[in-house]
Amino acid sequence: MQQFIRKFYYGDIPDDISGEGLKPAQTGESAEEASWPLWEVFIRSKQGLDHKHAGSLHAADAQMAIENARDVYTRRNEGVSIWVVESKYIHASNPDDAESFYEPASDKVYRHPTFYELPEAVRNM
Amino acid sequence: MQSHQFENRFQQKIDAETKIEPKDWMPDAYRKTLIRQISQHAHSEIVGMLPEGNWISRAPSLKRKAILLAKVQDEAGHGLYLYSACETLGIAREETINDLHSGKAKYSSIFNYPTLTWADIGAIGWLVDGAAILNQVMLCRTSYGPYARAMVRICKEESFHQRQGFDILLTLSNGTEAQKTMCQDAINRWWWPSLMMFGPKDSESTNSDQSMKWKIKRKTNDELRQQFVDMCAEQVKVLNMVLPDKDLQWNAARQHYDFGGIDWNEFWNVVKGNGPCNKERLAARRKAHDDGAWVREAAAAYAAKRANKQEIKAA
Numbered sequence: 001m002q003q004f005i006r007k008f009y010y011g012d013i014p015d016d017i018s019g020e021g022l023k024p025a026q027t028g029e030s031a032e033e034a035s036w037p038l039w040e041v042f043i044r045s046k047q048g049l050d051h052k053h054a055g056s057l058h059a060a061d062a063q064m065a066i067e068n069a070r071d072v073y074t075r076r077n078e079g080v081s082i083w084v085v086e087s088k089y090i091h092a093s094n095p096d097d098a099e100s101f102y103e104p105a106s107d108k109v110y111r112h113p114t115f116y117e118l119p120e121a122v123r124n125m
Numbered sequence: 126m127q128s129h130q131f132e133n134r135f136q137q138k139i140d141a142e143t144k145i146e147p148k149d150w151m152p153d154a155y156r157k158t159l160i161r162q163i164s165q166h167a168h169s170e171i172v173g174m175l176p177e178g179n180w181i182s183r184a185p186s187l188k189r190k191a192i193l194l195a196k197v198q199d200e201a202g203h204g205l206y207l208y209s210a211c212e213t214l215g216i217a218r219e220e221t222i223n224d225l226h227s228g229k230a231k232y233s234s235i236f237n238y239p240t241l242t243w244a245d246i247g248a249i250g251w252l253v254d255g256a257a258i259l260n261q262v263m264l265c266r267t268s269y270g271p272y273a274r275a276m277v278r279i280c281k282e283e284s285f286h287q288r289q290g291f292d293i294l295l296t297l298s299n300g301t302e303a304q305k306t307m308c309q310d311a312i313n314r315w316w317w318p319s320l321m322m323f324g325p326k327d328s329e330s331t332n333s334d335q336s337m338k339w340k341i342k343r344k345t346n347d348e349l350r351q352q353f354v355d356m357c358a359e360q361v362k363v364l365n366m367v368l369p370d371k372d373l374q375w376n377a378a379r380q381h382y383d384f385g386g387i388d389w390n391e392f393w394n395v396v397k398g399n400g401p402c403n404k405e406r407l408a409a410r411r412k413a414h415d416d417g418a419w420v421r422e423a424a425a426a427y428a429a430k431r432a433n434k435q436e437i438k439a440a
Contacts, residue, residue, distance in 0.1 A: 035425075036421075036425065055274075055278075057205060060425050060427065061427075063431070064428065071202075072202050072205055076282070092148065094148070095149050096150070
């Protein structure tokens with residue numbers, strides 16, 4: 001059969017052999033809906049620990065983002081506190097510059113305790 | 126730098142088991158493959174809620190109902206984790222959803238089969254979720270960071286799904302004659318479609334396998350399918366039921382179970398939209414989305430109102 005020209009995996013069926021008639025996309029989305037911002041979700045799993053990035057979601061405002069995050073990311077008591085930040089406010093370092101950006105730290109081995117050799121007599125330092 | 130140099134460096138990272146993150150350079154084809162695969166995976170979670178949702182109101186006890194409800198909620202969550210992972214590749218959520226509703230994007234064909242009895246809910250948990258888990262455990266080590274992280278989260282939650290399915294079947298298998306018959310009937314109907322979930326045989330592939338080279342996938346279809354058969358052939362004994370395959374038998378030389386041929390015509394037919402429930406599933410998805418429009422509008426209006434109030438307060 002002609003379809004067998006390459007391998008398809010579970011959950012991965014290429015567009016070119018999809019059989020359903022291609023109807024034009026039913027957009028009909030209102031302007032408000034399309035503009036729901038994306039939020040990054042941070043969860044503190046337990047009192048005393050840092051908030052940690054858990055994922056992201058869309059919501060109309062911060063309050064609803066927190067409520068949605070509760071429903072999605074804490075269904076099994078994974079959290080005691082939630083932060084949400086609109087994704088557009090997150091600034092990140094550039095992975096392409098990583099080499100030079102982090103280079104200053106790489107030749108300073110003396111910042112690690114293992115750099116120093118201590119006599120046996122000095123314990124627990 | 127030339128583009129092939131970028132590609133070499135990319136492949137070196139993959140070979141060194143370094144995860145690829147959203148802002149890293151990646152070949153267009155890698156991005157495209159991931160968008161297709163992750164979105165289909167997300168759609169499968171969402172459409173997968175439909176056959177089970179059908180039984181929430183008919184579950185035989187309050188306990189079963191609460192459990193099934195929790196499971197279907199999990200699937201919605203899994204859909205969201207995956208949609209979010211997909212979005213990091215630069216495709217808008219609306220576009221992904223529209224592709225599902227227009228029929229352009231696919232979802233796992235297994236969800237185009239109907240759930241006729243309560244035992245089907247058990248069979249879905251045991252077989253369909255069981256097959257999905259094998260795939261998902263492998264994907265926890267996939268090369269794209271956000272996809273791998275979504276998978277880890279999903280796998281943590283998914284094992285309860287398989288157990289609840291087995292638990293349903295185990296209860297039926299210890300029940301009345303009618304219940305035992307119902308149990309066997311569900312296994313009979315779900316077994317072969319579950320095997321098809323792993324996709325065509327490896328030997329049907331002529332191209333070199335890019336997904337393996339990019340470590341998006343780490344096991345072949347046949348490897349995963351064999352693993353699944355070996356697992357189920359043992360577990361079905363606990364149920365005192367049989368798998369509907371007369372060729373199924375232990376092969377001591379291979380240390381695996383041999384099993385019968387799969388009807389690939391059926392598989393491609395369902396993929397192409399001619400399965401028992403394709404139209405119904407898509408129609409249900411579209412209806413849910415359209416009927417939910419007022420909720421989305423109300424949420425947006427409420428957010429605007431709240432923002433307005435805060436401005437007035439601040440002034």
